[in-house]
Amino acid sequence: MAILHGIWVHHPPRAGLFLWGETWRQVAKRRKRSEAPSAHPYVQEPAELSPRLAAQFPQIPLRSLVPETLALQLPATIENVVYSASAAPEGKPLELETWLVEGFWLDGHQAFELLLGVPLGGGDASIGDDLRFWSQCARWVLDLLVRAKYLPDLESGNGPEIPTARWVPLLDSAVDQARLKEFAARLPGACRAATPELSAHQILKSFLSAMLDARVRTLLACEPPDSRTLPAGAVRPWLLALAHPQPQLKSPDPETPTLAEALATWRAPLSYQVRSRTCFRLQPPEQSKDEWKLDFLLQAGDDPEALITAQQVWSSTGALQEVFLAGLGLASRIFAPIERGLLVPQPTCCTVSTVEVFQFLKAATWRLRDSGFEVLLPESLADAGSLRNRLGLKLEANAPGRNGSGLGMQSLLAFKWELSLAGKTLSRAEFDRLAVSSDPLVKIHDNWVELRPQDVRAARSFLQSRKDQVGLSLEDVLRLNFGDTPKIDGLPIVNFDSSGPIQQLLETLTDQRKLTPIDEPPGFKGTLRPYQKIGVGWLAFLQKWGLGACLADDMGLGKTVELIAFLLFLKSKNELDGPILLICPTSVMGNWEREIKKFSPSLSVHVHHGARRPKGRNFVETAQKKQIIISSYALVQRDSKDLKRVEWLGLVLDEAQNIKNPDAKQTQSIRELTARFRIALTGTPVENRLAELWSILDFLNPGYLGARNFFQRRFAVPIEKYGDRSSANALKALVQPFILRRLKSDPQIIQDLPEKQETNVFCPLTPEQAALYERVVDESLVKIEQSSGIQRRGTVLATLVKLKQICNHPSHYLGDDGPLADRSGKLSRLGEMLEEVLAEEERALIFTQFAEWGHLLQAHLSRQLGSEVFFLYGGTSKNQREAMIERFQNDPQGPRIFILSLKAGGVGLNLTRANHVFHFDRWWNPAVENQATDRVFRIGQTKNVQVYKYVCTGTLEERINALIESKKALAEQVVSAGENWLSDLSTDQLRQLLVLDRSEIVDTEDTA
């Protein structure tokens, strides 16, 4: 995947955004640094860059662009220039050298359009940080345009130069000065690579000026002013040039220099307030109620804390006095009462009435700040919108009667309340006194605060209802605690004090360390790792409070085991008093059944699928008899009526990302089911996929994250589009209590995990596979019975190959070129698991013994996953092979999935960047499989390795797998003999081994 870079180039008279692509490839190392600039070895060919740009930024007319070359200063080691996404090489000193890159120039307007289309949040590795930085700056330009922080300017030019008319940004406000500083400090070195002689400030200013000018100009050029309506003389060509693609004045008037001078005089007052700014400090009245003071001060520009009093200004010498006076003169236009203070020779302040103060707060403060002045307000007025200065309710928790048990999200908890204003408790009498006066500003306990009429009204009606206590749902309490601000009868809750069990709940929800881990419950066959005990404790804790839980541990950490232990724990406490419905993808139903039987044989399970599944009253009876019902997402919708008839104790969704689309019928059917607790299991990093997050959380705790369009507006758009950290943090705080996600890489987890973990993945056959399988078995057994000797042996082995092909995929056996999706249980499961691998940003190897299947798989996976997939087999040339291995191991953004044929890739290679190994079909030879696994599990591997062995249930694969696992000794024999031992079996023995167990077929197509 190529990385798109963009660099703002300021080479007057030319300025623009230079775009180039960087793509990883194997390059030769140098012996020494070169003297002359050389071509950058990783540059993407413009011919490849162009279609990528066209696809990503359709709004930019790229056809007219011609590739050009630009010299950049880039860091290089002695060996070569460093690929931008690679970590800094250790022990090899970096130096800047000149490299030539090929790319495209965009002019100001095109650049602005493109930058607005770049996603602002991180996460898209195909966008370089340099380009991302400029896109953030473009957003600043947008803000300047919205706030009208720019002016038309005229440069009359010296001598022969043609005068130019431009729109120039005004960065005089404190906000923009702070931004300038912050942006300059964050500017990546890469943004200066074309013009290292310019400072971060200079290049930023060049960018802002050019972008702003280009944007305003382009907008006006769509509808240029009618020159007949413009005044004659020097003004007309100036105005026309301001609205023309070219800034040069056409036929400038001889008076142009005079106009330029007049404009400079006009603008001059603004330029005073840049280095130090005049500052206004509002002081509440000391005694008489209606006499506020507005102090005049001067703030040194570089240090916002350094305030100079008016007296100090007047006793100073130098230019400060005039900056101060000019500031006062300009500010008096914005807030007229300032003039009153200027009638003395050395003004220090002016007096203002309460009404004027209110106007000052509402209108003037913002405008003064926006015009480069500073305004200091008393703390209680500074943040008038914030809760701490508002009228509202102060709540104190009453201990609930029960210890949490049996509560739900909507259960009401009782709270004592008090009225509060600006953090101070307000008695009824005090409120009445304040409520009578119509003053917008009131004094309470020595603090002046703004009293909003709507708050007063809300408080009045609240008081009239004369409640002694207020009820707050558990959901409201959680929201409050995690930063949301619910209201009661329109009155904001400004303070909240919890105690007792509620406090305990809140503390445990925020801090897992306060959880009680749960040991293996009685009847559990196996051991729980320490983090799994915490996981079980967490599920039990949320269930007790009636809260839905999302267990999102990394793939391989054992979510299945944690859930089984939790259910067994409920049983041990006699709380498993109703059936659990477990919904999962069709491909893992068999796996669940096997895992439950393996870890807790005492739980009764019913797998609800197939044409002969119970219906209607039969189903209800079955459900009541069993403790766990396993069904699939596909069936939920079809059998929705039956499923709704059961009062479920618990509803568990495995691979819960399946309900990511809230509009899907399947999702809606699931949401209609009633259950006393809900659990979602997922291995994808759900907190980063906001649509999915909302859908899952809304299933678990309906309404908690608000309606979908609210969520979209409040969180999804700011976070996904603009990378807004504060919204992301707020969301994280809200959802964190309900999501438990441990990563394999967590230091605490890693020590609990074995370095290599092998798992059997049981997959069902689809009906198509089953039919083929049975036909081949029947035909072959007849042939085998009729033959003997070498012929019989050949037939047995051929049968084996055919059955393996069918287990892989019908197309593999049939050699057809039909679509692959949904026709093989193994392939469906592989797709699901690979998505998790990719979501965890890890890498995987897939081994198959069939090259023809590898080809099919490669084409299918790269399409399904939308990313490049490698395939190495006997026919791969040596060069290709080396290039693939090099890229897989070293390209920072290289393919993450590598398919290898067991014969060509099973030995000798070092592919330690992967830590997942899939054995898609089996050789039945642990030594061969282990050798393949060791491509990953060897020196250089830094992660825990996960090995998945795929097995089709009900087929010879499952039987041989069981044979190998149960009888190690026999297995050894088997191993030594390869697959030949099969041909020595009698026909009856073969039949037992091969014949299909029909009950394992998952019938997704069955509509009966």
Place this chain on the structure above:
Amino acid sequence: MNSDPAKASQEAAAKVFASQWWAQRWIDVLESFGWTQRLARGRNYARGGNVLAMEFQGSKVKAKVQGTAPTPYDVTLFLDRFSDEQWQEVIETLAGRAIFAAKLLAGEMPQNIEEAFIASGLSLFPFNKWDIHSQCSCPDSANPCKHIAAVYYLMGERFDQDPFVLFALRGRSRTQILQRLRELRGSGTTAPSESAATESTAPPVPPLKAQGFWQLAGDLDPSLVAILPPPSQETVLDVLGPPPIEGAEPVVNYFKGTYAQVRNWAMAAALGAE
């Protein structure tokens, strides 16, 4: 200048010689003297572009006006200068109220500037026709002739651009007045250079470093995430007032429309609904 006479007269009719109150005041004072006919002719001359050059030399204005003769006439015009003592008194009055210096520095003529002069028994604006002295090289013996009147009007335009020209005609430049005010405040004699505002000495450009070259630290400034419309529709145009140029009003109106158009576009773009 204009080949189309109809268009020229249309433009001339739109030509207003004063937009700021002080410049308007100058015109009002002149017109109150009652030389109606001659002023009207002069106004036509001024509109027709007959004043070929106009130059302020200290307290004098020298102009060349194209009359009926082939060579343009020389016009000289000046007001009575105030004496040093008179100026001393006026400036002391100005220094008594910071609002005068504050408004003058902010590019505005204080509304009550006349009060400072009246206090010293003076008038900034000419009080009667004998206050204005003028000469013209034309054969017309009447004063003001139409050439002089044309210059009057153009001076109004000039005042619009720079209120300090009025002071200069009375004998003090802007620099001199501000300097004297500065002395009276006791803040020494240093004039604030224009560079007090801009970066006076640019710091040396830090060399580009190879370390951390490609990485952007931190996220987007949260205040740039949700770009909100400003709480008021007023802009920098309102803070600065109309620019000191002839016929500022249509220009300001054009800019106001422009700013509104740009703001609407930018808001839509910020919301992603371009």
